[in-house]
Each structure stands twice: as C-alpha cells, then as structure tokens.
Amino acid sequence: MARPDPIELTYDGVLAAAEVVGRELPTTPLQAHPLLDQALGRPVLVKHENVLPTGAFKVRGGVHLAARLSDAERAHGLVTCSTGNHAQSVAYGARLAGVPATIVMPASAPAAKRDAVRALGAEVVLVGASLGEAAEHARARAAESGASFVCPTDPRIVLGHATAYLELFRQAPDLHTLFVPVGSGTGAAGACLVRDALAPDCRVVGVQSDAAPAGWRSWRSGTIETAPATTRAAGLATTTGYPRTQAVLRDRLDDFVLVDDDAIDAAARLLATCAHTLAEGAGAASLAGAVAASYDAPVAGPVAVVCTGGNASADEIARLAGSVAAA
Structure with a gap:
C-alpha cells in the first residue's frame, strides 16, 4: 500500500x-x-x-515513524528492506506502535542483525544477494499483502x-x-x-x-x-x-x-x-x-x-x- x-x-x-x-x-x-x-x-x-x-x-527514525503512522499503516502493518540497522529501527518502531512488521533482508545480512530483528518481534524474510533484490521483493510483498512499504528514505x-x-x-x-x-x-x-x-x-x-x-x-x-x-x-x-x-x-x-x-x-x-x-x-x-x-x-x-x-x-x-x- x-x-x-x-x-x-x-x-x-x-x-x-x-x-x-x-x-x-x-x-x-x-x-x-x-x-x-x-x-x-x-x-x-x-x-x-x-x-x-x-x-x-x-532507531531514531523508527521512533519517529511509530508516532506518525497513518491509520492504514496501523491497520495493515509495515514492510521494509534492509541489511540490518534500518531493519531493527522499523522493527523497534513497529513494536512501539503495536503493529506487525516484515523485514526483507538480503541473504548476506549478518546473522546477528537478523536475530536482533526477530527479537524485536518482526518477521524476517531472506531474499536475494543484494539490497536491491531485497527491495524489489519487499515492494512486491507489500503490494500483495496490503501492508505499507517503508522506504529507507521515508x-x-x-x-x-x-x-x-x-x-x-x-x-x-x-x-x-x-x-x-x-x-x-x-x-x-x-x-x-x-x-x-x-x-x-x-x-x-x-x-x-x-x-x-x-x-x-x-x-x-x-x-x-x-x-x-x-x-x-x-x-x-x-x-x-x-x-x-x-x-x-x-x-x-x-x-x-x-x-x-x-x-x-x-x-x-x-x-x-x-x-x-x-x-x-x-x-x-x-x-x-x-x-x-x-x-x-x-x-x-x-x-x-x-x-x-x-x-x-x-x-x-x-x-x-x-x-x-x-x-
């Protein structure tokens, strides 16, 4: 969305x-x-x-995002892509706001960052060899599910x-x-x-x-x-x-x-x-x-x-x- x-x-x-x-x-x-x-x-x-x-x-971005979510975002959740720190930021913000989040990460994303995202309550999906490939999948997943894609430069x-x-x-x-x-x-x-x-x-x-x-x-x-x-x-x-x-x-x-x-x-x-x-x-x-x-x-x-x-x-x-x- x-x-x-x-x-x-x-x-x-x-x-x-x-x-x-x-x-x-x-x-x-x-x-x-x-x-x-x-x-x-x-x-x-x-x-x-x-x-x-x-x-x-x-994490500063995730905190600000959580306070500025639209009604649609709160209803349908968030999807984003990241190699790690943006992922944790959105997961942190989603947990603050009480909304679901799916994070698409390239397969090369460090295991510690994948684990940290999961620990914050977000779903992690590993797709592609690069952030560009992960981003393409994340946008498609958001469109199919009705969730809102959060661009890293929102x-x-x-x-x-x-x-x-x-x-x-x-x-x-x-x-x-x-x-x-x-x-x-x-x-x-x-x-x-x-x-x-x-x-x-x-x-x-x-x-x-x-x-x-x-x-x-x-x-x-x-x-x-x-x-x-x-x-x-x-x-x-x-x-x-x-x-x-x-x-x-x-x-x-x-x-x-x-x-x-x-x-x-x-x-x-x-x-x-x-x-x-x-x-x-x-x-x-x-x-x-x-x-x-x-x-x-x-x-x-x-x-x-x-x-x-x-x-x-x-x-x-x-x-x-x-x-x-x-x-």
Missing part, C-alpha cells in the same frame, strides 16, 4: 521530530578521546550513536535520523568539519538540514565505501545512478542513489569522499584502541574519511565523526581482533 506523504524535509520538521524522539531516547554523548586526537593530529569529537537501544542511530525516517545532528550541533556549534557515513544518505541529508540552520560555516563531508559507490556517483553526476555493492560494511551496501536524500545532498553537501574497506577496518581499530568503542563498518566509515582528508584550516576548530552503529558482525570482530593482536 502506497502512502501519500506531504511531509517535507525542513529544519522545522527536525525540531518537531526531536520532540518525539526525545521522549523515547536519551541524548547521546559527543566525546573527545585524547588518543584519537593524537592519532589524527587535531581535535576529534565522536558522536556515540552506538549507545542507543538498537546499537545504531537509525521523510519520517530522515527527520528522525536528523535529530542526531540537532543534538550534535547544539553540543558543538563551532565545528570545522563533520564527516558522515553514507549508505542511503539519510544521516548526511539530516546533517545538512541542521547544519544550514545552526552552523552554516561547518563543512559536511559524506563518506562511502569505494566498493559501494552508488551514492557518490549519484552526487557527482546529479542523476540517480546504480553500482555494485561488494563492500564488507553491510550498512553501506546500497546499490543505488536515493532521489529524496540526493535532492538534499546535491547542493548542500560540501564534499563526498570514497574510502576502501581496509581503511574502514583501520578506522574501526582506531575507535577500539583510542576511543574504547566497538564500531561496525558503517560506524567507522566517517572516521576513515577524517583520516583520509586533508584540512584547509587545521586550527579553525575540531572535526567530528559519527559512530553511527556498534553492531559489528562476527567477521568484523574477528578482523578487528586480528589487527589489534598483530599491532
């Missing part, structure tokens, strides 16, 4: 979403870590979204995600640069909406794996493009740009960089050893971008990175343990 949605992506919308999200979720810390400052050679602040109930910032989701950046810019209004990981682009779009209102001098830089560059290609070309997603970072494994978030990013994102998966693993190691933080690949990507970046004004102010998720897979933890042991 399609949902006509007049909700616009505005700063006022973020403020309204923050009232909803703040009733359910705590403000997350923005923390300095001296060893991380030393490693990057400048002040670095980490926004610890990994401490939220599902271990990732995306405006209610984007505005919920943006509340992380409302907190961040209120905590640190004088940032020089903010690095944000990009999968579907909801976090980066939310960051731009808030930055424009609260910290217009701060640069917002998107970071994506070069093994899943669809968002980067779409931003550079100005058209929606697809690309294979072979990255090890499940949270970045999108195969297409998303029109709604790309429309925000196109004229507002200051830069967009690609990093390889080994750099993401190295950033996860830095977070573990210098910031006492376990991060999944997507959660370490923004730090990888900060490590790779050159700064045009290194004394102008601190940079910030966002640990968007701590739901590391068994493979990620094994790589991290191996790299730390070898150091």
